[in-house]
Amino acid sequence: MQEQITLYGDIHKLSPYVRRVELALLEAGATFKTHRFGVYTKPAWFVGPDGVNPYTGKIPAITYGGPEVPPEEPSPLSAKITESHVILEFIADVFPSSQLLPSDPVSRAHVRFFMDAIKNVDGPALDFFYGTSGAYEKLLNGLEAIQKLLPDEGEFAVGEHYTIADASLTPILYFVVVLAKTNAGKFDPELGTKLAEELRSEKLAKLRKYGKGMMERENFKKAVDMEHDKDVIKQLFGDRS
Template sequence: MPQLTLYTAKVCPFAQRAEIALAEVGADFKRYEIDLSNKPEWYAPQVNPASKVPALAYGGPDVPPDEPSPESIKIPESLVLLQLIPELFPESSTLIPKDPIVLAKARLFIESFSNTFIPAYIALLFRGEEGAEDKLRAALDTVIQARKLEGKKYAVSDEFTIADAAVVPFIARAELLLAEDLTKAEAPRTSKFIAEVKADAKYKPFWDYFDLLKDRESFKATWWPDAITSAARSRLAAQ
């Protein structure tokens, strides 16, 4: 297998998608932490012109991560990597369903989540918008209904797939930061909201699903709550 280097950040839910995939396939790779508030000058020109994480350097000579080789192929974007990584290790995980219809359903599940949960997550956590709680409740309903329709253990399958790996970083951060009131909304608005949603029997299927996801070893190995809460406190203090 050609060398792999992942440029990532503990605080970034998009980056955690790629880290979960690498953990699921048991890949041997170099991990390089990018400080998102102070990115290295070489990162954008040599790794990802968009200056975002995650990005994967594939192939080329075995060099230090902070001296990326022009001979390696640099591949950004979390959803691209979430599918590429298991394709590089086709016998190592169930992330990519072998049934093309199930794979299509996984992609649709990710698309739905991206269009509902993530915008509501951003609106509440980073903007404190009025009405964001209703949007987040609606997003939870969407996840519940999608899983109910499939009737599987995970999102679209009885196996853990890219659909599950794509969503768990965002659900985990929402639960953590809302409960700690580490959001743009005035405390205790979000901690009260998350407590109400968890106590509401209507949303039990959603939290049961999340319990399954956060019990994966790949999630546990790539989850840094202390780094996430510390970054949130620093961001709020700066504002």
């Protein structure tokens, strides 16, 4: 019998980091429950000394094992695991038959290398969203860099199976796509228009093809509702589309 798993995420369902974990759990065929709260008013049971993530207070986080309890009352008998990439590797270890992390050492190293490279998109994407100077150029450079790592043939980031590299990359690509579609955020709207043009360009054709394939997967559709996300971003930051 599978141990209980509770995933903690943001109330607006926008965090690409939480979506990474959700995608990995879905691809693994795991049974889990999700609990969401406002990240700007984190409850004591989450950030307190005996909470789910007293170290950084960040989401995502999961509890694993222990008794079935309400999410707001995490058991001291459950393991608390934080940081999206750490959680992804944990899920791959708990569900080895899912092949989320390949069995051979070389392929595992390739997956981990790819995941490390995703930081070239992660940081710039969020910096761009919040209007940080110079973030647009860094984001484009990051997208081009990650595209170079994608295989010329095949649908996955590494190898012939869906791995945690795909679970890591797809949500941040999706986040960038939503920003381009809504042009909503704290960035210059002219840069949002330029971003949309770049995403449609031949220069990013391979990355676009990869993203399209990943976003057509059934488990991605279970985890994501683009219309909901577009509406929430517009409500929070204004409609500039």
